[in-house]
Amino acid sequence: MKTYVVGGAVRDELLGLPVKDHDHVVVGATPEQMVAQGFRAVGKDFPVFLHPATQEEYALARTERKTAPGYKGFVFHTAADVTLEQDLVRRDLTVNAIARAEDGTLTDPFDGQGDIARRVFRHVSDAFAEDPVRILRVARFAARYPEFTVAPETNALMRRMVDEGEVDALVPERVWQELSRGLMEQKPSRMLQVLRDCGALARIVPELDCLWGVPQPEKWHPEVDTGIHMEQVVDYAASQELELPVRFAALLHDLGKGVTPADKWPAHHGHEGLGVALVKEVCARLKVPTECRDLAVLTAREHGNVARALELRCRTVVKLFERADAFRKPARFLQLLQATECDARGRIGPSGSFADTPFPQRAHLEKALAAARAVNAGEIALGLAEQPQRIPDMVRNARVRAVQAALARGDEPDDDSVD
Numbered sequence: 001m002k003t004y005v006v007g008g009a010v011r012d013e014l015l016g017l018p019v020k021d022h023d024h025v026v027v028g029a030t031p032e033q034m035v036a037q038g039f040r041a042v043g044k045d046f047p048v049f050l051h052p053a054t055q056e057e058y059a060l061a062r063t064e065r066k067t068a069p070g071y072k073g074f075v076f077h078t079a080a081d082v083t084l085e086q087d088l089v090r091r092d093l094t095v096n097a098i099a100r101a102e103d104g105t106l107t108d109p110f111d112g113q114g115d116i117a118r119r120v121f122r123h124v125s126d127a128f129a130e131d132p133v134r135i136l137r138v139a140r141f142a143a144r145y146p147e148f149t150v151a152p153e154t155n156a157l158m159r160r161m162v163d164e165g166e167v168d169a170l171v172p173e174r175v176w177q178e179l180s181r182g183l184m185e186q187k188p189s190r191m192l193q194v195l196r197d198c199g200a201l202a203r204i205v206p207e208l209d210c211l212w213g214v215p216q217p218e219k220w221h222p223e224v225d226t227g228i229h230m231e232q233v234v235d236y237a238a239s240q241e242l243e244l245p246v247r248f249a250a251l252l253h254d255l256g257k258g259v260t261p262a263d264k265w266p267a268h269h270g271h272e273g274l275g276v277a278l279v280k281e282v283c284a285r286l287k288v289p290t291e292c293r294d295l296a297v298l299t300a301r302e303h304g305n306v307a308r309a310l311e312l313r314c315r316t317v318v319k320l321f322e323r324a325d326a327f328r329k330p331a332r333f334l335q336l337l338q339a340t341e342c343d344a345r346g347r348i349g350p351s352g353s354f355a356d357t358p359f360p361q362r363a364h365l366e367k368a369l370a371a372a373r374a375v376n377a378g379e380i381a382l383g384l385a386e387q388p389q390r391i392p393d394m395v396r397n398a399r400v401r402a403v404q405a406a407l408a409r410g411d412e413p414d415d416d417s418v419d
Contacts, residue, residue, distance in 0.1 A: 001029040003058065004084060004099035004107070011095050014116050015145075024051075024058040025099065027084050031060070061087040085109050092134045093141070094122045115151075122151040129157055132166040136178035139194040143185035150194055158198035167203045172287045175204055179286070183247045188238055189231035205286075207278045208251070210258040215266040222349025224266075226257045233346030236355065242338055248292045249299035249339040250346075252279050256300065275300035295332060298324055299339045306340040309361040314403040317368050318396055326369055333369060337362045364407070371406030372399040 009022045026034065031047045039049035039058060047060040061082040084099055084107055091097040094112040101107070110124050121138055128134055135158045142148060150158075161167065182191035192208075195201035202209040212227030223229050230251065237247045256275030257268045279300045283293040305312070305320055312320070320326075326333035341362055347354040375398045381391045 001033065002027045002084075002101070004101055006088070006099045007091070007096050010098045010100050010106070011112070011116065013100075014098070014113060022056050024056060025061050025084065025087055026058050027061045027082070027087070028080050029060060030080055034058070034060070063087070063090060089125055090127055091124055092128055092131075092137060094124055097124050119145075119148045120151050121148050121154060123154045123157060126157070128154070129161050129166070132161060132170050133174060133178065135161060135167060135195070135198060135200050136170075136175065136182075139191040139200070140178055140182040140185065142194045143182045143188050143191040146187035146190045150197070155198055158200065162199040162203060167200050170204075172285060176286045176288060179204075180244055180248070180292075183234065183238075183251065184244055186238055188234040188247065188251075192231055192234075205282055207255050207258060207282055211254065214257055214260070216257070216268065217266045218349070218351060221347055222351040222353070223347060224349060226254060228349075229347060230254060232348055233342050236346040237339070237342045240338075240342070242342070243335070245292045245295040246335050246338045246342070248288070249296040249335070250342045252282060252296045253299045253303050253339060253343055255279055255282070272301055272304045295335050295339070298332070298336055302336060303340045303343055306337060306361055306365065307344060309365050314368070314407065315396075315400045317365070317403055318372060318399045320365075321369060321372055321399075322396075327373055330369060330373065334366070337365060367406055368403045371402040375399050375402050 004025050004027070005022050006025045007023045009019045012019050026049075031041065031049075034047070034049045035041065038052035040052070042048050042050055042057075043059070047062075049058045050056070051058060061084060063082060063086050088097040088099060088107070088109060094110040094115045096112070097108075097110050098112040099107040106113070115122050121141060123134075138150060138154070138158065142150065179191075182188055185191070192201065195204065196209060196212065208230070211230055212225060214226040215224050216226055216229065218224055221229055223232060233250045233253070234247055237250045242250075252275070254268075254271065254275065255278040256271030256273065259274050259278070260268045260271055276297055279296050280293075282288070283296060288296070302320065302324060309317070321333070324333050324336060341359045344359050344361075345355050345357065375395065377395045377398075380395050380398060381388075384391050384394060
């Protein structure tokens with residue numbers, strides 16, 4: 001019985017990065033022997049055990065055989081005579097198919113160390129094609145290690161998998177799991193690029209994939225291409241270490257530009273409203289959690305109004321708060337401001353960058369909301385107990401006056417499209 005550290009722990013050690021978790025492979029043991037040594041069995045599909053002291057995972061060396069489409073269509077075989085090399089060959093990438101023995105010796109039958117040095121993601125064997133989740137994992141790894149590129153032969157294999165419909169067999173929950181994890185890495189744009197290069201993004205989120213090649217006015221978007229803008233926006237969100245709902249909202253905020261008639265390009269008037277239905281469709285298909293879905297819908301609908309905040313009348317600002325449910329959910333409104341700020345700063349092209357451009361709209365609306373929330377709506381309602389129909393208007397009027405006082409201004413001309 002021999003144990004080896006495998007996968008990400010070895011890879012990250014060789015990259016000089018901190019290691020969070022250790023996965024172990026056990027060769028030459030049976031489930032009964034593991035239990036006898038105090039390990040606790042937790043694996044559903046194949047024998048995986050938790051160490052009695054460290055609680056780290058120890059899996060028996062195994063082989064696998066494809067039996068049905070999708071990522072669940074496998075039969076696993078574990079036995080004491082399964083070798084380390086047989087276990088490693090089933091892994092996705094060469095950089096993840098390196099094992100370290102207890103004495104520090106490395107077993108690297110597929111030159112994972114060479115690919116680490118070359119900064120290349122390369123599949124171990126054609127067995128890669130049997131599991132479509134691996135396409136998503138490669139894309140996620142690209143977001144985590146943006147200096148790595150996908151080997152041409154691996155990209156070709158992933159494209160073939162897409163063409164053969166393997167990606168279509170993925171369940172929504174697993175797609176969301178990998179996409180959301182990729183969004184939380186240091187450079188999410190690399191995930192989008194890898195998925196586009198092999199054609200997977202067009203199958204998973206076609207509403208997003210169609211944005212590349214759609215032009216925007218160069219005056220406001222020096223990057224011009226809407227898809228490239230989307231990459232820059234999510235990368236800016238990642239650079240600010242923002243939460244997942246904000247990053248997801250930033251990713252989908254401009255979906256409406258994908259359905260703007262081409263004869264209207266590069267203008268996209270009304271894209272906010274067009275985007276709402278598309279965001280809802282994406283979230284329903286991928287079974288996106290409620291928190292992420294609601295913020296994404298809100299951001300798609302309101303990011304243009306937030307961007308024009310300095311031009312809005314105080315009454316219109318209060319109406320924005322009402323539509324956004326900001327009085328009950330001020331934290332979510334702050335996330336809307338963060339996502340819109342990412343949209344404003346995530347614009348870089350040959351004619352310049354907006355990354356360091358001031359975004360006073362955020363402080364402006366935060367100040368206005370604080371003033372409006374300070375209004376005692378309950379007290380107003382109590383004073384109008386015999387005229388309840390007047391309560392909504394009177395509360396709104398009080399909030400408008402509070403915003404006017406806080407911003408020290410009267411009502412300037414409004415943009416009619418906002419009401």
